[in-house]
Amino acid sequence: MHLFCPREPDPETRASADPESVKKMVDLGLSVTIESGAGLASDHDDLAYVDAGAGISENRDQALANADIVLRVGSPEVEEIAKLKRGALHVSFLNPFARKDLLKAFAEAGVHAVSMEMMPRTTLAQKMDAISSQANLAGYYSVILAAERLNRILPMMMTPAGTISPARVFVIGVGVAGLQAIATAKRLGARVEAFDTRPVVEEQVRSLGAKFVKIDLGETGQTDQGYAKELTPEQIEMQRKGMAKVCAQSDIVVTTAKLFGRPAPTLVTKEMVAGMKRGSILVDLAAETGGNVEGTVAGEEVETKGGVRIIGLNKLEACLPCHATQVYASNLANFIEHFWDKEAKAFQYNLEDEILKGCLMTHDGEIRDERFRD
Known part of the structure; x- marks a missing residue:
């Protein structure tokens, strides 16, 4: 053949x-x-x-x-x-x-x-799961790209002139890409926090040395394929309010909620972006399917009036x-x-x-x- x-x-x-x-x-x-x-x-x-x-x-x-x-x-x-x-x-x-x-x-x-x-998300099909293999690389590169764009260093540094505090990284969505983003940010010395609607992933977040952000949304869970279940409008609003506080403190925010066959959910609103620090970076891994961030432009990097850079480049894995x-x-x-x-x-x-x-x-x-x- x-x-x-x-x-x-x-x-x-x-x-x-x-x-x-x-x-x-x-x-x-x-x-x-x-x-x-x-x-x-x-x-x-x-x-x-x-x-x-x-x-x-x-x-x-x-x-x-x-x-x-x-x-x-x-x-x-x-x-x-x-x-x-x-x-x-x-x-x-x-x-x-x-x-x-x-x-x-x-x-x-x-x-x-x-x-x-x-391809099914099963143990037998794991070695054929191209979505996961590519998401791993996208999660890694999202942090590398943000670190290059950020106007400060990621690790804490003790110098004769004083101590430089570590950068704060917030990862929203703890799937394959999210876990790799957390691991990469930790390796680079950042202080890392993460959130997911599935409480079951808290242990994975903590095992990588990051803090799991808890927001009480009521009943949530995951599908048989391991994806987060769709939230109600009320739960989405509660989630946004809880995340807004963390985003405001963060130097880098990575969003990874890319849904197959459906538009990506809006996780970070314009109001949340406006509340972030000047010079902070948002990397939206769902840009191709509409974006998790209001203001994301698929395939482009844009900067808000408040000095927040939103990176919506498509297929970050293809950069490697x-x-x-x-x-x-x-x-x-x-x-x-x-x-x-x-x-x-x-x-x-x-x-x-x-x-x-x-x-x-x-x-x-x-x-x-x-x-x-x-």
């Missing part, structure tokens, strides 16, 4: 394969082809892929037409789906709630499409393309390996498998998930 990894369009810096994942897939018995230049932004030249056992193609259309499996980072253009052979497997981020046109095109083309966003490619390529290779029949040297579609039930969007000309059929 032939596997093809096309070059991603600008401004995407990540690739769907690195030399290590190529070796793994070649060992499975796959013939792997990489589009020329696909790995340059992540510091992998064509020769590195050749050394790993891949072929290099400069004819994208031909490689797509020959491929039994296509791996990407982002979703393809609708016009390109028709170039794939019937029965081919396409794996990438698809944003299915916003791009139902893609699912229709995949079904009409007879292509089996897997959405990496829909080498490691973002490494972990994403590993997620994809692990997915292929999990369903690979070594004797038949083919991808096996076990439609009763819990992983495929969650992430296989189209199969045999049909959209499988009823949420997207109409």
Whole structure:
């Protein structure tokens, strides 16, 4: 079977394969082809892929037409789906709630499409969970970026001229990205506080050396997938009032409440931003889906009249393309390996498998998930 990894369009810096994942897939018995230049932004030249056992193609259309499996980072253009052979497997981020046109095109083309966003949050699927692997890097980089923009240092410092107090960092949302942001800020010497609507994460926050901010919201909890449950309007207002006091004292605030398939909740209002100190930094990791901060502009950095900088850059993980490619390529290779029949040297579609039930969007000309059929 032939596997093809096309070059991603600008401004995407990540690739769907690195030399290590190529070796793994070649060992499975796959013939792997990489589009020329696909790995340059992540510091992998064509020769590195050749050394790993891949072929290099400069004819994208031909490689797509020959491929039994296509791996990407982002979703393809609708016009390109028709170039794939019937029965081919396409794996990438698809944003299915916003791009139902893609699912229709995949079904009409007879292509089996897997959405990496829909990968179940289970122990078995953990090594394939690209959302988590990318969120880890985004959480790390959010603090590094804020530290670079901040006009003061993060750690406490004893000097002959006096003691410099540590910067205060407030992380809102203690998922994968939030935990990594907390850990990074602590390593840099900041005083860290964190809040989440799920009381169950308090122990994780404290284990990283941070303080868990308690705001009594009444009954809250988390979904089966581990995400925070949606709050009532009354709970949201109580949450904002409690967080406003912490934001006002903070030098850096990182918001991480990015909801898949829904607009991001507004956690930090304009009034809360106005109450923050001049020179403080807000990093909004949910900028692409509307933002957690009023005043966030997706893809940009803006400064308020009060001197607060709001960073709404998209896909912070893509600012670290080498490691973002490494972990994403590993997620994809692990997915292929999990369903690979070594004797038949083919991808096996076990439609009763819990992983495929969650992430296989189209199969045999049909959209499988009823949420997207109409």
